[in-house]
Structures are given as C-alpha cells and as structure tokens.
Amino acid sequence: MIQTVIFDMDGVIVDTEPVHHYAYNQHFKQLNIEVTPEMYASFTGNSTKNIFERLKVQFNLSEEVNTLVETKRELFNEAFDQKEDLYLLDGVEDLIKELHSKDMQLVLASSSATVTIHRIFNRFGLHPYFSHIVSGEDFPKSKPHPAIFQHAAFLAQTPVENCIVIEDSTNGILAAKAAGIFCIGYESFHSKMQDYSKADMVIQHFNELSFDRIKTIKVNS
CATH class of the missing domain: 3.40.50.1000 (HAD superfamily/HAD-like)
Known part of the structure; x- marks a missing residue:
C-alpha cells in the first residue's frame, strides 16, 4: 500500500517556470551567451548549480559557479516578488x-x-x-x-x-x-x-x- x-x-x-525562464534569460544576456531552446529544455529537473556547472564549461565562463548561482537567484527572487499572477x-x-x-x-x-x-x-x-x-x-x-x-x-x-x-x-x-x-x-x-x-x-x-x-x-x- x-x-x-x-x-x-x-x-x-x-x-514558476516563466519566472525561472525570465531570470535565466536576463542572466544569459548579462553573460552574453546564447542558450538554445533545446539546451534550456534539457535543464528541466536540474539544480541551478548543476546548470551553471554545465554552462561554465560550455561557454568558458570566467565567473565562479557560486557567483553565477547567486546572481540568477537574485533575479528570480525579484521577479517572483513582483509577479502577482x-x-x-x-x-x-x-x-x-x-x-x-x-x-x-x-x-x-x-x-x-x-x-x-x-x-x-x-x-x-x-x-x-x-x-x-x-x-x-x-x-x-x-x-x-x-x-x-x-x-x-x-x-x-x-x-x-x-x-x-x-x-x-x-x-x-x-x-x-x-x-x-x-x-x-x-x-x-x-x-x-x-x-x-x-x-x-x-x-x-x-x-x-x-x-x-x-x-x-x-x-x-
């Protein structure tokens, strides 16, 4: 049973996917990287840390993973608090x-x-x-x-x-x-x-x- x-x-x-999508894309623009819809879809179910570990390698990002995670989290929190619907x-x-x-x-x-x-x-x-x-x-x-x-x-x-x-x-x-x-x-x-x-x-x-x-x-x- x-x-x-x-x-x-x-x-x-x-x-919350629209909020995450907005936050990620704002961050991608800041980083000047282009993440395809197919790559983004493959992130579903992954932690933010694991996602940025992949992106750091893929795009040779100079920022530390923890810094990337924190920036995205701040963007998410701001969007989440503002989203009434x-x-x-x-x-x-x-x-x-x-x-x-x-x-x-x-x-x-x-x-x-x-x-x-x-x-x-x-x-x-x-x-x-x-x-x-x-x-x-x-x-x-x-x-x-x-x-x-x-x-x-x-x-x-x-x-x-x-x-x-x-x-x-x-x-x-x-x-x-x-x-x-x-x-x-x-x-x-x-x-x-x-x-x-x-x-x-x-x-x-x-x-x-x-x-x-x-x-x-x-x-x-």
Whole structure:
C-alpha cells in the first residue's frame, strides 16, 4: 500500500517556470551567451548549480559557479516578488489537502534551492502539509540521478515500494525510476519538450488522482 507521496515542485505544484525562464534569460544576456531552446529544455529537473556547472564549461565562463548561482537567484527572487499572477496548478491544492487529511505522508523533493522552496511554501501556505522538504542543492548530482528521491524515502521512513513520485520532467521521471519508485508523470500544458514514456502512469489533470486511487496503486517491488 502507498504510504508516502513525493511531489516535485516546479511544474507540479506551482508553475514558476516563466519566472525561472525570465531570470535565466536576463542572466544569459548579462553573460552574453546564447542558450538554445533545446539546451534550456534539457535543464528541466536540474539544480541551478548543476546548470551553471554545465554552462561554465560550455561557454568558458570566467565567473565562479557560486557567483553565477547567486546572481540568477537574485533575479528570480525579484521577479517572483513582483509577479502577482502566480497560482498553484489547477487541482493540486485539493489533492494535497485530501491526502494530508487522510494521513498520507507528503514529501517535497525539488531541484530548487531551499530558500526558493520556502519562498514558495510561505507564499501559498504549504508547510503544514509536508513532513519533509528535500532540495536538489544538497546533492552533487541532479536528477536524473536518484539520490534526491532515495533520500526523500529515507526521511519519510518508507520503503520505496510504498512510495510514489509525481513529476513533470524527463529527468525527474528517470530519477524516480532509478530510485525504484512508482512514478506518475504530470503532463500539463505547461510541459515543454519532456518525455513521459518511462512513467508508470500519466495524468493531464490532478482531478485524475485521489486518495482512494493512490492508495490502491499496485507497485511491483
């Protein structure tokens, strides 16, 4: 039986991608580099640190990775605070509240920095529903490496066969599967150039999920 649901954040709980896209592109202009849409799409599910490690090599950037990360974070925070039309994705709040009311453990495992996660959780009042928050900045390798989901299951004290992951990115789905966890792919209209073929189940709206449906998911352990 499923005991723990592990949520990704960006693109699953809230669509902060336009804010990230704006911040990254402002930064790319400052750095005078051109990142193709294909390269940008490949970043989905990666931590900002890992992204700038790649870009530093690709474009021979002189700035230190930590400096690049901090600059992008400042651009994101400024844009995030100014953006009033930012909402939780349709149906996800109802699902989170229903699962929590039925004593399903919820864990957040996001590639975003801890400070960004708390910024979003504070804005939408999400802290009471999640037992643990795991940030990708705490791991040397980003998704598709499974470490973030393995650690989420460890913190939840739940065997991986009693967990599920909800993800919207190719890298996130691959990370969940590499961790041995049943993965629900959330393919919304916000999704761009992502592959859901490795997901165990694919949904287009959160009204397709409920406590009753999730608890009866059969996982091959």
